[in-house]
Amino acid sequence: MTMTTTDSVVPERYRYAVVPHIMVDDAAAAIDFYQRAFGARQDIRIDAPDGGVLHAEISIGPSVLMLGDSGGGGGPFTAPAALGGTSVALHVYVPDVDALAERAGAAGAEILQPPTDMFHGDRTAILKDPSGHVWIFLTHLKDFTPEELRRRLPAA
Numbered sequence: 001m002t003m004t005t006t007d008s009v010v011p012e013r014y015r016y017a018v019v020p021h022i023m024v025d026d027a028a029a030a031i032d033f034y035q036r037a038f039g040a041r042q043d044i045r046i047d048a049p050d051g052g053v054l055h056a057e058i059s060i061g062p063s064v065l066m067l068g069d070s071g072g073g074g075g076p077f078t079a080p081a082a083l084g085g086t087s088v089a090l091h092v093y094v095p096d097v098d099a100l101a102e103r104a105g106a107a108g109a110e111i112l113q114p115p116t117d118m119f120h121g122d123r124t125a126i127l128k129d130p131s132g133h134v135w136i137f138l139t140h141l142k143d144f145t146p147e148e149l150r151r152r153l154p155a156a
Helices: 028-039 095-108 146-155
Strands: 021-024 041-047 055-060 063-069 090-092 110-117 122-128 134-140
Touching: 021 028, 028 041, 028 055, 028 063, 028 095, 063 090, 095 110, 095 122, 095 134
Parallel strands: 021 063, 090 134
Antiparallel strands: 041 055, 055 063, 110 122, 122 134
């Protein structure tokens, strides 16, 4: 499945979403992983005096994500490993979720759900990165009205 335009990849409703800012224990390694696994592009990187990453921004397609080193836990900036997991999932629409999941798995992502056509009209894969963040990658297939979604839900 290949879609080429931003208009067909990201539903209008999600075009201007909140920009997530995640914390990891080794931001340099995370950036490298995101580049290999998700095809991310590093847009900005500000290294800390201690050699860590104070702030970075990457893009996955048209989606922007901020990240940085957690500083070893404690305080308001904590990586998922220090919390025993995460309560946040990062949704990103991509042109070809199957290709992304295959590349991400080969790069070391844990595939929690392989690409699957879902009741809501998206082909969806759920992955966990080595830092413990959960990612939901989607390729949009079809729009449904709220009424159609309610009808489709019991069958899901």
